[in-house]
Amino acid sequence: EAQVTQNPRYLITVTGKKLTVTCSQNMNHEYMSWYRQDPGLGLRQIYYSMNVEVTDKGDVPEGYKVSRKEKRNFPLILESPSPNQTSLYFCASSFFAGGDGELFFGEGSRLTVL
């Protein structure tokens, strides 16, 4: 089954404790992206990747890191989480880097930072 898989789905952590949210897709997509969703703000892009070893900042990259060592994986790293990073996070992928291509989303990872 074609899918984007994120883990963990739910996480409660404390300020400053490094964490990684994994994202994997099995569709051989070149483009991958991370978003955060907050009430009333829609989706805001954190980082995106056009292909392996190519990553770029989105609209809200502060406090986050990413890597794209393999085509299928695009982990999101929070080196020192803070409460303002409490949010719902989505990973998405596409054959094309946006344009008219459909984005496929994971089911989301709800992060709470205390």
Add this chain to the structure above:
Amino acid sequence: AQSVTQLGSHVSVSEGALVLLRCNYSSSVPPYLFWYVQYPNQGLQLLLKYTSAATLVKGINGFEAEFKKSETSFHLTKPSAHMSDAAEYFCAVSDRGNYQLIWGAGTKLIIKP
């Protein structure tokens, strides 16, 4: 810079009534336009998209949207609402040649029995 406005953070309709969710964009050049739906506790999935073919676009689950260049709008409609349509709907736009999507803030559709 491109922007997307969805009118109404919440829209409530009765089951069987017409659904109309509004989306306006700011580009002067016709962009690519999308509607995505998010059911509770799930990720987003594509409902329909406009990429410069027919201005009336049909999507899944009986939804359709009409691209109106003169009004810079791409409103989403469904003739008869069903309880299963309760979800949050997002409009998004990308400029041709630009690889990033700009998202609206979302509209939560509530269906009254």
